[in-house]
Amino acid sequence: MLVAEAETNFTDKMKNIVETADRLKQMGESARAVLQTIIRPNARTNDAVEACERCVELFSRAHKQIESHASVFEQNQFVLPTPLRMDADERFTGRNVTIAFLDSGFYAHPDLTTPKNRILAYQSIFAEEGDQTSLETNDVASWHGMMTSVVAAGNGSLAGGFYRGIASDAYLALVKIGRTGRISEEQIQRGLEWVLENTEKLSIQVVNISAGGDFEESYLTNSLSQTVEQCTRAGLTVVCAIGNAGHLPGHAVLPPASAPSCIAVGGLDDQNSVDRARRGMYRSSYGPTIDGLQKPEVIAPGIWVAAPILPRTPTAEEAELYSKLDLTPDKDLRALIAQYRGVDKDLDEAADLRIPLLRQLISIKLREGNVINQHYKYVDGTSFAAPIVSSIVACMLEANPNLTPQQIKRILIDTAERVPGIDIARQGWGVVSARLAVEKSLGA
Numbered sequence: 001m002l003v004a005e006a007e008t009n010f011t012d013k014m015k016n017i018v019e020t021a022d023r024l025k026q027m028g029e030s031a032r033a034v035l036q037t038i039i040r041p042n043a044r045t046n047d048a049v050e051a052c053e054r055c056v057e058l059f060s061r062a063h064k065q066i067e068s069h070a071s072v073f074e075q076n077q078f079v080l081p082t083p084l085r086m087d088a089d090e091r092f093t094g095r096n097v098t099i100a101f102l103d104s105g106f107y108a109h110p111d112l113t114t115p116k117n118r119i120l121a122y123q124s125i126f127a128e129e130g131d132q133t134s135l136e137t138n139d140v141a142s143w144h145g146m147m148t149s150v151v152a153a154g155n156g157s158l159a160g161g162f163y164r165g166i167a168s169d170a171y172l173a174l175v176k177i178g179r180t181g182r183i184s185e186e187q188i189q190r191g192l193e194w195v196l197e198n199t200e201k202l203s204i205q206v207v208n209i210s211a212g213g214d215f216e217e218s219y220l221t222n223s224l225s226q227t228v229e230q231c232t233r234a235g236l237t238v239v240c241a242i243g244n245a246g247h248l249p250g251h252a253v254l255p256p257a258s259a260p261s262c263i264a265v266g267g268l269d270d271q272n273s274v275d276r277a278r279r280g281m282y283r284s285s286y287g288p289t290i291d292g293l294q295k296p297e298v299i300a301p302g303i304w305v306a307a308p309i310l311p312r313t314p315t316a317e318e319a320e321l322y323s324k325l326d327l328t329p330d331k332d333l334r335a336l337i338a339q340y341r342g343v344d345k346d347l348d349e350a351a352d353l354r355i356p357l358l359r360q361l362i363s364i365k366l367r368e369g370n371v372i373n374q375h376y377k378y379v380d381g382t383s384f385a386a387p388i389v390s391s392i393v394a395c396m397l398e399a400n401p402n403l404t405p406q407q408i409k410r411i412l413i414d415t416a417e418r419v420p421g422i423d424i425a426r427q428g429w430g431v432v433s434a435r436l437a438v439e440k441s442l443g444a
Contacts, residue, residue, distance in 0.1 A: 079306050079378045080272055081163050082151065082388060086300070087274075088434040094167025094394030096401075099153060099206040101387075102191040103145030104178030108135035109308050111154030111164070112172060118153065120202050124176040125190045133176065138312050141179050147307040147379060148210045149174060152387035153394075154308065158375040163306040166434060167391035173202050177211065185213040185224045185255060192227045192256075199234060205397050207231060208390040210241045210383035213255035216290045228259035237393050237405040238262040241386035242296045243285035246426065251285045257296075258289040263393075263409055265386040267302020268419070268431055279419045279431065284382045286426045296428045297409065298416050300388040303380035306372060317343050320374040322365045330355045392434045396441040403441055411440045 083090065098120060112118055124131045133139065153172055156164030177183055177191040188211055195207055219225035231238050240257040242264045257264040267282025282302035287295035309316045321340045325347075328336050337351050350361050370377045393408055403411075415437045418430035 079304055079372050081306060083164065083166050085270060085274060086166060086388065086434040088166045089438050092395035092398050092438050094153065094170030094391060095398050097394040097397045098171040098173055098202050098204045099208055099390055099394055100173040100175060100195045100204045101145060101149045102175045102177050102188060102209045102211065103148055104183060105133060105141030105145050105176050106135060106149060106174040107138055107142045107146040107310060109146050109150050111150045111157050111308060114157050119172050119174060121173045123194055125187060125194065138310050143310040145174065146310055148208065148383055148387045150308045151305060151384050152208060152391040163376050165391050166388065167394035170394045173204055183211040188213065188256060189224045189227050192231060196231060196234060199236060205237065206390050206393050207236050207238045208387050209256055210386050212243050212257065216252050216254060218291050219259050222255050224255040225259040228256045228262050232261035232405045235405065237408050239386050239390045239393065240264050241382040242266050244283055244381050245285045246283040253285050253287045253289050253295045260293055261405065263389060263412065264296040265382060265389045266296035266299040266427060267382045267385045268299045269303050270301055272304040281422050281426055294428060298389060298412055298429055298432045299427050300385040300432050302382050302385040304378050305384040306376050307379045307384065309375060309377055318369060319371045319377065322362060322369060322371050323374040325362045326366060333358055389432055392432055392437055395438050399438050399441040400444055403444060407444055411437050411444065415440055
């Protein structure tokens with residue numbers, strides 16, 4: 001969704017406000033006095049010169065959003081789709097390749113089920129314990145796996161194909177390994193064991209794991225890591241999110257990402273741009289592992305990633321409202337807010353604001369909610385970098401079904417592009433190159 005012209009105008013105004021505020025603060029003026037110099041010329045009467053609490057709050061929140069988003073939307077006023085950012089070869093979309101996803105829960109999103117249902121299987125490791133959830137359950141555990149699977153293999157049906165995954169024709173096997181809270185190594189292992197048992201039946205070739213284990217341990221003694229190695233020997237390419245602890249002391253790499261044969265994926269921050277000069281690192285974990293192995297091997301976008309919103313949830317209702325308001329003419333704003341009363345308390349209480357302030361609040365809501373449109377938002381975490389790599393692997397296998405997991409890993413490493421100025425320990429061999437990896441697979 002293109003950002004409304006009103007938001008662009010608001011951004012320009014707020015930049016001037018911030019510059020004025022900074023200058024006046026240096027002269028010892030208070031924040032409220034600074035805002036007063038901006039509000040007074042826009043007051044309805046000469047007596048209405050006091051900055052109300054709501055105005056102060058709006059200006060403060062807008063300032064925060066400008067600081068955090070200005071550089072990201074400097075070149076593009078919308079979130080770029082993953083295939084464009086990764087320069088993917090559109091001839092290859094993961095046809096006839098099955099990716100297994102291990103995650104907390106899943107949902108049969110339209111991007112996976114229309115016009116053809118590509119979900120071959122759904123399995124909950126808790127089924128024998130009475131778990132009644134299904135692909136139609138939109139509970140708190142469903143959103144994460146829905147996002148990871150759609151990031152990799154969604155066809156963007158709710159966005160006219162614009163926000164599709166790189167492997168938009170791949171088949172999926174969805175394995176629920178969590179409910180609420182942390183996912184344990186034992187749960188991940190149970191999911192992997194199910195994949196091993198059903199690899200031949202479902203023609204599974206790629207496994208995506210966007211979950212981390214319990215603690216650092218050598219792969220020689222860790223049961224989960226040993227299961228990953230078993231998967232690789234069985235011909236499965238295992239792709240693991242490395243975690244988001246790069247900013248913490250130790251930045252530990254936990255199983256299964258620490259397993260030698262898996263492809264551990266760190267996060268790239270490309271600033272929502274195809275300009276390589278803007279590339280930097282996301283706060284992803286990095287090694288060496290307890291066994292002295294280089295992890296991650298590669299990195300992929302771990303922030304500003306377009307992902308679906310779980311339908312029939314409060315988040316979906318809010319995104320629908322914000323998106324509609326953003327596109328609604330000024331004269332109809334108040335009526336639409338009244339129609340959706342109860343969805344957003346701030347908007348309910350702001351119905352009497354002047355239209356320019358109301359527009360500012362709508363812009364803030366879009367940014368604070370990371371809303372692209374009513375169906376999609378932008379997300380961050382190596383949980384979403386891993387499925388991008390998994391989708392590229394699926395395209396490599398479409399190009400050459402005979403590739404082994406070892407060949408796939410070597411090709412990804414050989415074609416990756418290092419980010420200048422970033423420690424090798426953090427980025428491994430660099431940013432995955434979707435196009436070059438597929439080209440090299442054709443000739444392998």
